[in-house]
Amino acid sequence: MEFELFENLPTFGTIKKFLPQEIEKESMRIIKTELLKNGISLSPENEKVILRCIHTTADFDYAKNLCFSENAVLTVKELLRTGRPVIVTDTNMALSGISEPFCRKFGIEKFCFMADSDVAELSKKSGLTRAVCSVDKAAKFFDERPIIFAVGNAPTALVRIRQLYDAGICTPRFVVGVPVGFVNVESAKNLILESDLNYIVAKGRKGGSTVAAAIINALLYDLEN
Secondary structure, eight states, X not given: OOOOOOOSOOOOTTSOOOOXXXXXXXXXXXXXXXXXXXXXXXXXXXXXXXXXHHHHHOOTTHHHHEEEOTTHHHHHHHHHHHSOOEEEESSHHHHHHSOHHHHXXXXXXXXXXXXXXXXXXHHHHHOOOHHHHHHHHHHHHTTTSOXXXXXXSOXXXXXXXXXXXXXXXXXXXXXXXXXXXXXXXXXXXXXXXXXXXXXXXXXXXXXXXXXXXXXHHHHHHHTTO
16 A cells, blocks of 8 residues: 655654664664763673663663673674574564564574463463473473573563573573563572573563563674674
């Protein structure tokens, strides 16, 4: 269906005009300026991930609460570039937010099992959350492929990841642990922080599906560099 834009609409002096491709660049400039004003410097390795999270949320706390395992960004970027991993999310929102073109470009597959009928049935039967059942499904389906878990909503997913790791059942190659909320969120994040897994974790209560997707996208976008 073809259509034409409305014309001769009112303008507002307080709204600055930017071309679409200029908006993100200007946003990043503003973020860097405000960080500088507050005396916050970011490590070059982690900067792009942190900036992307702040850009996504307009929350400068991510400059302080994102925790990275040793060489986390370099490790996961190399995996994304050459390892053809699968990315498993705990929400369809995060799944949709992860760049499909960049995943295709680097031969990366992404999945979310939360709405699968077998996951729903097993959750009801076991009394465990769908997030737990989804982690188990990923561990069984991709037992010979490198897994990146991107968790933005369900702390129980992080608990299950740690349980499977400690039991020697599944060793994910990377964990993005940024569930948002109040119940068991901080304790679940600490389980990942206290492990020797490769991770990016947002300490405290903040996070969310958009943050999980933002972290993965920051890493994917940087692969071209």
